Amino acid sequence: MIDRHLSKLTTGLKSLEKRGNKDPEISSVVYDSREAEAGSLFFALPGVHVDGHRYIEKALDSGAGAVVHTEPLDLYRPGISYIRVPDTRAALSPVSAAFWDYPSRDMTVVGVTGTDGKSTTVSLIRQILGCIGISAGSISTVDFNIGERSGSNYLRQSTPEAPQVHGLLRAMINAGQTHGIVEATSHGLSSRNSRLADVEFDAAVLTNVTSEHLEFHGSLENYRADKANLFRMIAESKNRDAFGVVNGDDPHTDLFFEAAGEKPVFTYSLKYPDADLFASNLKSGPAGTKFTLFTPMGKMETRITLPGIYNVENVLAALCTVAELQDEYAIDLARYLPELKGVKGRMEPVSGDMSFSVMVDYAHSPGSFRKILPFLKSLAEGRLIVVFGSGGERDLEKRPEQGTLAAEYADLVFLADEDPRGENPMSILEDIAAGAPGMVRNESLFLIPDRRVALREAFKKARAGDLVAVLGKGHESSIIYAEGPVDWDETEACREALKELGYDV
Incomplete structure (x- = not known):
């Protein structure tokens, strides 16, 4: 009691x-x-x-x-x-x-941090553990998985406040789960919020670090330092087997090695063959990605049903983590890779009888744009059309950078509300447009705050072979305005707009 x-x-x-x-x-x-x-x-x-x-x-x-x-x-x-x-x-x-009787002491807890790929990596770790008979729960931006129950993250916080985090971990234990996978955001790891300060992690995973949330952290250095708090917690862990996993291709890995202290840190890479896990010969398409996996115990040809080279990075992170957690050979676990599934709002196609393609993704940072836009461009037989915006009261610096990247890869750009909050919606779109001075207003660049209208107009412009990429909202269930949140389902909104235009979806 x-x-x-x-x-x-x-x-x-x-x-x-x-x-x-x-x-x-x-x-x-x-x-x-x-x-x-x-x-x-x-x-x-x-x-x-x-x-x-x-x-x-x-x-x-x-x-x-x-x-x-x-x-x-x-x-x-x-x-x-x-x-x-x-x-x-x-x-x-x-x-x-x-209050929740220190649940992280009674289970194995993995924290996943980074700018991009956290939610997918959380899901992949949970899925691979499930493939070898280990029941794991998870907390991510997209959803909560507790026992047999899975539901969307209704809190609109990637890392919830401390009462919810510990309560969810205790619920996992009560449901018979031995492992918990937690998306550890920079906000959650920051000492200013202390949402994760009393979670006892057994493994720390880093996907990558680019620039985001500088309005909160103040500088890129502070942002990286808050991310590294997860690895400092590993360094201080009483679990002698605690470890870290980092993306060896990220230029800031030294910071995370140093933060982990004497605990071991393993690497995965698409560039460096001497990493603990290495992938090469990548061939990616709409149906997934094929690649050669190199491990300490040999190599093998494999594939995943998740499109995009960045998803190979996410899979390597998950594979390395589970192999170290369970003392398994990564090459043996790799047989489960073709079974892994993506998460809602991440490279999610919208099917129908259109002569063009529609893809929904959560990409909302310059770092994710740099990864996803070249890939989307390669998939488009015709033109690439993008619909996106930028959050209000957040990261003013990234807005023109998003505009510059969109102008570099997209033929048509539609800017729309993403979460304006208390800011003037059109002012946000103008900030983004400032990064794309070469695009012509109402010819290649359209500023339409109403996201439903923007979707409809983008689809009206689409021709045979074009790819319309709808970015930024992904799985999220609302758009936040000054008056409060408005219900939103990106994929369903796309379907509704297509139906209004006469398509069978």
Whole structure:
């Protein structure tokens, strides 16, 4: 039986002030006042738009019995326990781990970080483990897999807050799963958020590092450093068998080797034959990719049903991870590669009776554009038409870079809402268009904020042999505006637009 009294959960927590002499038993750990109930412990988290301190009274009205806060309060209710700490986000992590009885200590946990390819790599690791009879759960941008249940990530956070992370890991254990694969974003790894600070990882995987989320991290150096926190956690792990896996082709691998300390780090590569896993002779098409796999125990010809050279990198990362986790030969595990499946919104074709092709993908960063646009261009028998946008209140620097890359590879570019949030939607599109000065407005470059209209117009322009690539939303279930989120399903929106134009899809 877990002791969930407030004093037990907050043992070791650095406090500035405590009020109230009660020691209530805690029923839940929450940071959203709307989720507070009788016996909840409410954390008042600071935010970009909302400060949780403003909602303390609402949480107490809903039955919360204790509050953790940073700012001094004007009102302290009798019978309520208050703990003031230097940083409520930092405090939320160890309390969440304690509330769920430290689930990461009772299972094998793999963290996957990087700019691109995280969700796919998480899925591939889980699938390969399943092929050898190991039940693994997963947490990713795309979905949560717990036991026999799989559902979309409804939280719109690639790495959820600490209470959800530990709760999901405990749910995996309760469902009989021995392994958990966690998408570890830079936000989740940053000490400013501390979402993963008290997860005890057994393996750390790096896909790549380009430039993203600089509005949060402040610089590329800080971004890399936060990614490397996953490998620092491996270095500090009490598990002597903990290890890291890195993309040997990434120019920043030295940072991650150094972060891992004395723990071993394995490499995979498409460039360097001396890597632990190496692939060459890649031949990629719409139906997948064939390649030669080189391992310490020999080589073999193999294939995957995931198109794109970057997916070979993701598969190598997953293969290397499972081989080290389970002490298996990678060449033996490779027989399962043709069985692996992609994830929703990643190079997902939209089938129909069109004379042109439609592909949906989540690519939304300059790094992912550099990988996917040349491949899409090679697939197009005719012209490449792209539809995309850029998130509001995020990474202003990447917008013109996206425009430059789109102009380099695409014949027609349609810019549309992606998640404008509180920004003016047309201003975001203008920022992207500034990177493509050579494109002609309303001839090769179209700025249409309404994404449904943009899709319809792109499809109307498409001719036989063309490929229309719809990028940026992928699996996501909403578009976020200043007024709040609007339901969205990219693939279904494409089907609806095509049906309106008379196609059978």
